[in-house]
Amino acid sequence: MTSSSGRARQAARNDETILRAAHEVFLEDHRAPISAVAERAGVGISALYRRYAGKEDLLRTLCHDGLRRFIAEAEQAQQQPDDWTAFETFVRGVVHADVHSLTVHLAGTFAPSEEMNADAIRANQLAMALFERARPLLRPGAVPADMTMLLEMCAAVRVPDPDRTSELRVRYVDVLLDGMRAGDELPGPAPTVEELSWRWNR
Template sequence: MNGRKAQAARNDELILRAARAVFTGDPGAPVAAVAERAGVGISALYRRYPSKEALLQKLCGDGLKVYIEVAERALADDGDPWEAFAGYLRGIVDADVHSLTIKLAGSFTPTEELFRDSARASELAVAAHQRAVAAGVLRPDVTVADVALLFELMASIRLGDEERTAQLRHRYLTLTMDALRVPPAHGDLPGPPPQDAELTARWVPSS
């Protein structure tokens, strides 16, 4: 890239990194807070993202693409079934895409591309789950929706700096994975699993 394009790419990376930090901390924060954190002028931000909604759409779109990449990589793993599924869990936790779900669901209108990528991510999540159950390594009373909320529980862990937060998330993910494996240490799980409608309804903006 020439100098101008390279600078634009650097600015875009700074803006997206700043936007993620700002909006996962405070979804109601103004766009000006993103520009300030990124160290770019507000005009430079608006040239790339004409509105806060466009910026939120981009953040969540990028998150879905990472989810898809991690899930596809796990499904391509023909090795040990449990390790393949565990790699999928670890990869999603490392990507931290569910921090966006926790904070931003229902705060903007999803685009058609977001709906398509969301459908693809859901297909892959189901495929990874079904393969683990069929292999006899994942307890069958755990649903795809259960795993989705477990990802959100991991994303809610924030303590200290990024390194400490990542360390703790993997600590509790490891404890959680012990509960997911067959044979289970306990009997039937209390209460029914979350329903798809309950999870998707959060993305409908409130009137």
């Protein structure tokens, strides 16, 4: 029993190491070969293939993990009794979790699973509910698609130092959230569904 538990813990640690390495490698270059992930993780290529059928399977797992984190942040934000605090907690949580950086980068490079599609629907429902709670406090013309673009803008902030990246994202999420608060009507037409989803159709 003890030996089995030890192997399970080691396997979990190896998988975490592989996923962390894959996140770094594919964020730098989504065209990188899967061997680059094994090298970064310090494991043999055979160890990686025992866990993932191939690069697409690994990419799918990375993005699905990000989607689950998105859902967790939304569910946690829902517990806030104040509508603006719930919206702000959600946005800040997703930005801090760095969910969008890799997802946007890898969109269209793999086929989502049925489970991932179901979780995407759930994520959208949660985000919409939080947006609707905050809508009376937002600028006229604001739509849920604006929130998606806001999250992508924050994810685009990246410098070589991870700690500095986090500091800068906190700085600019403040600016973007303030820009969404009640005031003048937002200019121009809002993003369309096609403009938000074009990456997934590549």
